[in-house]
Amino acid sequence: MPIIEIKGLSKSFDGRKVLDNISLNVEKGDIYGVLGLSGAGKSTLVRCINGLEKVDEGEIYYKGELLTSPTTIIKRDKQRKIAMIFQQFNLLQQRNVLGNVEFALEISKIKDKKVRRQKALEALKRVGLEDKIYSYPSQLSGGQQQRVAIARALVLEPEVLLSDEATSALDPETTSSILSLLQELNRELRLTIIMISHQIDAIEQICTKVAIIDSSKIVEQGEMNDVFLSPKSKVTKGLIYTNHVNTALDSDKFIRLLFDGNVDEPLIANIVQDCSILVSIVYASTKVIDNKVYGQTVIKRPTQEKEAQKLIKYLQMHKIKFEEVNK
Amino acid sequence: MDFQTFMLGLGETIGMTVISTFLAYIVGLPLGVLLNITSKTGIKPNRYINISLGILVNILRSIPCLLLIIILIPLNSSIFGRATGRWFTMIIPLFFASFAYVARVVEQSLSEVDYGEVEAAKSMGASSFQIIVKVMLRESVPSLILGGAVTMVTLLGYTSFAFDFGAGGLISQAYSVYRSNPVNYLQKKEIWIILVLIVVVVQVIQEIGLVSAKKIDKRKKLK
Numbered sequence: 001m002p003i004i005e006i007k008g009l010s011k012s013f014d015g016r017k018v019l020d021n022i023s024l025n026v027e028k029g030d031i032y033g034v035l036g037l038s039g040a041g042k043s044t045l046v047r048c049i050n051g052l053e054k055v056d057e058g059e060i061y062y063k064g065e066l067l068t069s070p071t072t073i074i075k076r077d078k079q080r081k082i083a084m085i086f087q088q089f090n091l092l093q094q095r096n097v098l099g100n101v102e103f104a105l106e107i108s109k110i111k112d113k114k115v116r117r118q119k120a121l122e123a124l125k126r127v128g129l130e131d132k133i134y135s136y137p138s139q140l141s142g143g144q145q146q147r148v149a150i151a152r153a154l155v156l157e158p159e160v161l162l163s164d165e166a167t168s169a170l171d172p173e174t175t176s177s178i179l180s181l182l183q184e185l186n187r188e189l190r191l192t193i194i195m196i197s198h199q200i201d202a203i204e205q206i207c208t209k210v211a212i213i214d215s216s217k218i219v220e221q222g223e224m225n226d227v228f229l230s231p232k233s234k235v236t237k238g239l240i241y242t243n244h245v246n247t248a249l250d251s252d253k254f255i256r257l258l259f260d261g262n263v264d265e266p267l268i269a270n271i272v273q274d275c276s277i278l279v280s281i282v283y284a285s286t287k288v289i290d291n292k293v294y295g296q297t298v299i300k301r302p303t304q305e306k307e308a309q310k311l312i313k314y315l316q317m318h319k320i321k322f323e324e325v326n327k
Numbered sequence: 328m329d330f331q332t333f334m335l336g337l338g339e340t341i342g343m344t345v346i347s348t349f350l351a352y353i354v355g356l357p358l359g360v361l362l363n364i365t366s367k368t369g370i371k372p373n374r375y376i377n378i379s380l381g382i383l384v385n386i387l388r389s390i391p392c393l394l395l396i397i398i399l400i401p402l403n404s405s406i407f408g409r410a411t412g413r414w415f416t417m418i419i420p421l422f423f424a425s426f427a428y429v430a431r432v433v434e435q436s437l438s439e440v441d442y443g444e445v446e447a448a449k450s451m452g453a454s455s456f457q458i459i460v461k462v463m464l465r466e467s468v469p470s471l472i473l474g475g476a477v478t479m480v481t482l483l484g485y486t487s488f489a490f491d492f493g494a495g496g497l498i499s500q501a502y503s504v505y506r507s508n509p510v511n512y513l514q515k516k517e518i519w520i521i522l523v524l525i526v527v528v529v530q531v532i533q534e535i536g537l538v539s540a541k542k543i544d545k546r547k548k549l550k
Contacts (some may be wrong), residue, residue, distance in 0.1 A: 050450050052446060052449060078452075083450070084450040088441075107457055138547065152447075152451075
């Protein structure tokens with residue numbers, strides 16, 4: 001049973017549809033990325049899951065139980081099982097780090113001060129901030145503030161963590177460390193994470209599944225490597241690689257070679273040697289998904305049709321995944 | 328006038344100011360919270376409550392203080408047995424003249440709280456009451472203190488109307504100095520002592536407000 005199941009969710013603001021018939025299943029232990037350009041409606045999607053927005057149509061289920069629908073308001077105890085972190089951290093400015101984490105426990109009516117303190121300290125230790133507990137948010141860096149926010153989310157022992165552009169206000173290095181922390185929490189606590197981002201790099205780094213949202217609709221979803229290595233929709237392709245390819249080469253045709261898990265063969269060198277074709281590489285990248293290395297190389301399609309056919313035959317013969325790309 | 332008379336006048340002025348400010352906050356604070364949370368962007372939007380409260384507050388704020396004192400004479404006599412003549416008879420008129428103002432000041436302070444903090448609390452399943460107390464009010468304490476100091480200074484100004492009703496205070500004393508020496512009252516040192524005392528009181532109120540607000544505000548970068 002999926003831990004979060006979204007069925008036919010729609011939402012409009014002032015007559016403008018921001019989510020249109022969205023259906024999505026998130027399994028326990030997933031790190032589910034939701035990728036899309038700004039304004040595509042992805043933030044609204046997580047806000048609906050947590051009850052910060054009401055839904056217009058459709059239902060959201062949590063472990064098979066109805067969480068929210070146009071006529072059902074999310075229950076507070078369920079809300080606490082679905083924690084959330086934000087782009088701007090949203091910490092209480094007048095409370096110190098410890099106070100911010102304890103705040104979550106105060107709200108959930110944990111009366112015993114000692115218990116609150118102990119739980120807060122544990123959560124802060126987990127995010128590596130045990131030496132900053134008496135600092136105030138204004139004294140912390142962005143990355144540290146997001147760690148406090150993560151501790152505050154964790155302290156209620158949630159099953160799902162919603163991350164709304166949590167790394168978008170951070171520099172690349174800090175982003176990376178926050179993402180590693182999320183991955184660690186996912187592995188050690190079996191914490192399900194739904195991660196909204198417009199940064200493909202962030203999604204790429206830790207997500208196991210991904211949904212691409214474009215103009216209020218899901219255009220593609222599935223396992224990370226399937227979607228990223230063979231994107232089908234135009235938006236996904238755009239997001240994933242065409243922005244890497246020099247736009248000056250607009251009229252040209254390309255061939256995209258895919259390697260999944262096996263990058264031991266010196267493929268390009270072999271092509272040059274065996275087919276006597278000089279290939280020019282316009283883009284190449286590797287990604288590590290689930291500890292397997294995936295790579296792609298976009299090369300220019302030889303302009304002479306004879307050479308192109310030779311190359312394609314060679315690729316087919318050696319069972320190398322590829323596709324022809326017309327920009 | 329001797330030292331004791333000044334001190335009595337000072338005490339009356341401060342008494343009127345502090346007690347009426349306190350009362351004004353008892354009503355004005357909840358009213359300000361209500362105005363804020365029922366507004367379009369508040370946590371419990373309610374157009375009808377917001378508009379009707381807004382109208383009430385605006386009407387009260389547009390009545391000149393002196394007119395209010397006159398209108399409230401019957402109410403005052405029914406509470407104190409007398410309408411005028413003693414410093415405490417000013418408290419109720421000053422309260423009526425100021426709680427609507429306080430409501431606006433509080434509403435303003437609360438609106439400065441980052442809505443993201445409210446949303447974070449909401450996402451943790453906080454009740455509206457918890458959000459109001461633990462987020463909105465708690466986070467705006469520095470701003471509320473500043474607003475309190477401003478309100479107190481405004482009310483101190485309003486205490487000058489006390490002289491119309493023989494209700495005492497420093498400003499009444501200044502007026503009586505003028506009445507007994509209409510030609511050369513500015514040569515009387517009493518006038519200047521009163522002036523200095525008032526300026527000092529206002530400065531003290533403002534400084535206390537400013538310094539304590541700064542001191543407890545954790546938003547600044549501490550070094």
